[in-house]
Amino acid sequence: MKSLVLVAPAVVLLMSNAFAQSYPSKSVSMVIPFPAGGAVDIVCRTVAQRLSEIWKQPVAALNRPGAGGNIGVEAVAKAAPDGHTLLCASTALSINPALTAKLPYDVMRDLIPVSQLVVTPNVLVIHPSVPAKTVRELTAIAKARKDAMTGGSAGPGTSAHLSLELYKSMTGAPVTHVPYKGSAPSLIGVVGGETDIAFLPTSVVNPHVAAGKLRAVAVTTAKRSVTLPDVPTMHEAGVSGYEAAAWSALLLPAGTPPAIVNALYADIVETFKSPGVQSAFAKIGGEPIASSPAEFAPYLEREIAKWRKVVAAAGIKPE
Numbered sequence: 001m002k003s004l005v006l007v008a009p010a011v012v013l014l015m016s017n018a019f020a021q022s023y024p025s026k027s028v029s030m031v032i033p034f035p036a037g038g039a040v041d042i043v044c045r046t047v048a049q050r051l052s053e054i055w056k057q058p059v060a061a062l063n064r065p066g067a068g069g070n071i072g073v074e075a076v077a078k079a080a081p082d083g084h085t086l087l088c089a090s091t092a093l094s095i096n097p098a099l100t101a102k103l104p105y106d107v108m109r110d111l112i113p114v115s116q117l118v119v120t121p122n123v124l125v126i127h128p129s130v131p132a133k134t135v136r137e138l139t140a141i142a143k144a145r146k147d148a149m150t151g152g153s154a155g156p157g158t159s160a161h162l163s164l165e166l167y168k169s170m171t172g173a174p175v176t177h178v179p180y181k182g183s184a185p186s187l188i189g190v191v192g193g194e195t196d197i198a199f200l201p202t203s204v205v206n207p208h209v210a211a212g213k214l215r216a217v218a219v220t221t222a223k224r225s226v227t228l229p230d231v232p233t234m235h236e237a238g239v240s241g242y243e244a245a246a247w248s249a250l251l252l253p254a255g256t257p258p259a260i261v262n263a264l265y266a267d268i269v270e271t272f273k274s275p276g277v278q279s280a281f282a283k284i285g286g287e288p289i290a291s292s293p294a295e296f297a298p299y300l301e302r303e304i305a306k307w308r309k310v311v312a313a314a315g316i317k318p319e
Contacts, residue, residue: 023083023260027058030086033072035065039201039284043118043248044088046280050271061088068096068157070103077110081255083264087111091159091246094303098311099157101318107304111251112261113296115268118286120246121221122163122199123228125214130196135171135218135237138197142173151175152186152195157316160186162307163199163220163244165314170239190214201246202227203285220244227285247289249296261293 028051032044045061052059064072069092079085097103105111124135130149132138142149153161156179168175178195180186183204190198191213202225208214209228218237219225221244234242250268252261271277272290281288291299311318 023263024055024057026084027060028052028055028084028086030059030061030088031072031076032061032063032088033065033069033092034063034090036063039120039203039246039286040088040090040248042280042284043286046277047088047117047250047268047271050274050277051267054267054270068092068099070096070100070105073107073111074104076251076253077105079253081253081257083252083256083260085253086264087251088117088248089251090248091303092157093249093251094300095157095159095162095307095311097304098308099316099318108297108301110254112254112256112293113300114250114252114261114293115265116247116249116289116291116296116299117268118248118281119221119289120201120203120284120286121219121225121228122160122245123202123205123209123216123225123231124163124167124197124199124218124220124234125190125205125209125216126197127190127193127195128212128215129193130215133215133217135234135239138217139171139173142175145174147174147176149173149175149197150178150195152178152180152189152198154183154186154200155179155181159244159246160199162310162314164197165316166242166244166310167199167234167239169310169313170242199244201285203283206285221287225285226287248286249300265293 030048032041034040048059048061064075076085076087126132132141151164153164180189183200186198187200187204189195191208205214206227209216216231218234219231220234224233269290272288
């Protein structure tokens with residue numbers, strides 16, 4: 001009996017490795033829980049195309065929008081855990097548990113984080129009419145004006161909105177949130193002076209910063225943006241510990257064999273070596289990450305906890 005017990009794990013490992021080597025054995029579906037055309041969609045489709053080339057199997061990028069992304073996420077959470085249904089998610093995956101009263105899934109229970117793909121920094125930009133050149137100066141002016149300062153966002157619950165709420169909660173700056181229907185209207189609002197400040201993606205604001213129509217005072221990521229190397233992070237600018245960004249990531253249904261998870265991650269790393277993939281990311285201001293499952297899982301758990309606190313502090317009630 002003892003010899004059988006010792007041999008069994010080795011047999012399981014060999015079977016698991018063999019399973020991984022034959023993966024994928026058929027076409028793969030990559031569910032994107034948002035409409036086509038956005039930054040997350042571009043990242044997902046770029047990765048899907050390269051994976052199909054590596055695997056010699058079709059990878060169908062399927063947009064399943066609705067309910068803030070929850071419809072697509074639920075579909076993957078309930079899919080067969082054989083590695084042939086992938087979820088290409090965004091920051092909304094970590095935000096929705098705080099915004100939705102009754103989710104039909106549990107992120108950390110029903111999904112396996114495989115890899116964070118790309119991070120797109122938001123930038124805190126100021127209309128030139130506001131005489132602030134640093135985050136500290138902006139905070140002081142906001143407090144002096146009390147509730148008169150306004151901050152635009154791409155809409156309630158978006159990463160831009162919660163980047164603003166995180167800033168407010170960490171500094172005590174009284175800024176009135178002005179929601180728009182998307183990044184483009186929010187950009188028009190701050191460029192035109194309808195709002196004083198906004199948190200917007202680097203790819204959106206860079207031309208306006210270069211033209212002097214907006215003043216960039218900080219990026220929201222833990223590291224400086226490669227496209228705005230002279231702009232400090234919020235942490236460097238005096239908001240200690242601040243970090244918020246728009247990101248995309250790949251996940252699998254819970255129960256997927258570890259060998260499949262690891263094989264998929266290895267192929268993601270291979271995907272990121274492609275100059276075409278890197279170029280596609282750069283066009284939307286995306287900075288490649290390709291974090292491992294062991295790195296991404298705890299990060300996602302921390303993000304969920306962080307946004308719960310921010311949403312509660314902002315007085316946003318789950319719907």
